[in-house]
Amino acid sequence: MNTQYIQGMQTPAFSPPQAVFVPDAKVWLEMCAWAVRAGFPSPAADHTRKRIDLNEHLIRNKEATFIFRVKGDSMSGIGIYEGDELLVDRSIEAKHGNIVLAVLNDDYTVKRLHRRGGVVKLMAENPLYPPIVVKEGEELVIWGVVTRNLHKLY
Structure with missing residues (x-):
């Protein structure tokens, strides 16, 4: 440390x-592959998805x-x-x-x-x-x- x-x-x-x-099992969430604007939604939003593991995304060590x-x-x-x-x-x-x-x-x-x-x-x-x-x-x-x-x- x-x-x-x-x-x-x-x-x-x-x-x-x-x-x-932090469990060894992955914690998967669906994530849009683009930045989200605080305006009108994109018509393609329902067709593009990416999965991320919260452990990898939030924790470095x-x-x-x-x-x-x-x-x-x-x-x-x-x-x-x-x-x-x-x-x-x-x-x-x-x-x-x-x-x-x-x-x-x-x-x-x-x-x-x-x-x-x-x-x-x-x-x-x-x-x-x-x-x-x-x-x-x-x-x-x-x-x-x-x-x-x-x-x-x-």
């Missing part, structure tokens, strides 16, 4: 979440992928809402600008990672929440990178 420790922090004392169970349910509204500005389920991949190295699952002083949080000039911040995507500037002596672990947001519409 690619847990990233920031500013020489020590290993945090927390129990990691449980892995997502099943051994390192976990699902977390969102609590709170600090990321609502980019369409991550309370109750959404986030796919988090621990094998991806977090970079400046990524949406990450971070553990700051033993608390999990989802924020945009900001790393510039030796300063590390966790940025909310809601103007009601100020940036969290990681101070010397605080314990920050970048637990994984958010790769997908599963947002229920119905």
Whole structure:
């Protein structure tokens, strides 16, 4: 696993979440082979189909992928809402600008990672929440990178 420790922090004392169970059986869905416009439907829509496996489509590394349910509204500005389920991949190295699952002083949080000039911040995507500037002596672990947001519409 690619847990990233920031500013020489020590290993945090927390129990990691449980892995997502990804069955070996394929999960097939029919998919249109073209982009869907938000206008009038194509008359050929009933004649072109493609099948995709959701495991292959949504998960890059099943051994390192976990699902977390969102609590709170600090990321609502980019369409991550309370109750959404986030796919988090621990094998991806977090970079400046990524949406990450971070553990700051033993608390999990989802924020945009900001790393510039030796300063590390966790940025909310809601103007009601100020940036969290990681101070010397605080314990920050970048637990994984958010790769997908599963947002229920119905």
